[in-house]
Every structure is written in C-alpha cells, then in structure tokens.
Amino acid sequence: xxxxxxxxxxxxxxxxxxxxxxxxxxxxxxxxxxxxxxxxxxxxxxxxxxxxxxxxxxxxxxxxx
Numbered sequence: 001x002x003x004x005x006x007x008x009x010x011x012x013x014x015x016x017x018x019x020x021x022x023x024x025x026x027x028x029x030x031x032x033x034x035x036x037x038x039x040x041x042x043x044x045x046x047x048x049x050x051x052x053x054x055x056x057x058x059x060x061x062x063x064x065x
Contacts, residue, residue, distance in 0.1 A: 003064050004036045004049050010060035021048040
C-alpha cells in the first residue's frame with residue numbers, strides 16, 4: 001500500500017487533486033490548501049493518486065511506497 005502526502009509549503013490551492021480524486025483529497029476551508037483525507041492509499045485508488053500527483057502544477061503531492 002502506498003502513502004500520499006501534500007507538501008503544504010508548495011501547495012497553491014489550485015484544487016486539481018480534489019477534482020481528480022475526491023476520494024483522497026479535499027481543500028481546507030478558508031485556507032486555500034489541499035490535504036489528503038487518508039495517508040494510506042487503498043490499492044484501488046493508487047492510480048487516481050498517481051494521476052493527481054502528475055497533474056499537480058507545483059508537484060506538491062508526494063507518493064511513497
């Protein structure tokens with residue numbers, strides 16, 4: 001199972017990750033930063049997490065095995 005993290009120092013709040021993968025990502029209210037809903041990514045959502053990481057314009061999404 002892989003783990004996903006968002007680097008809050010890099011995140012610009014573009015909302016790409018929750019749009020692509022709402023099962024894994026959301027936006028903090030009144031803060032303009034995204035966060036991961038869970039650290040451990042279920043196997044059926046790994047592809048979604050990878051797509052979100054590749055789409056992030058500032059490469060703020062980190063995926064680790």
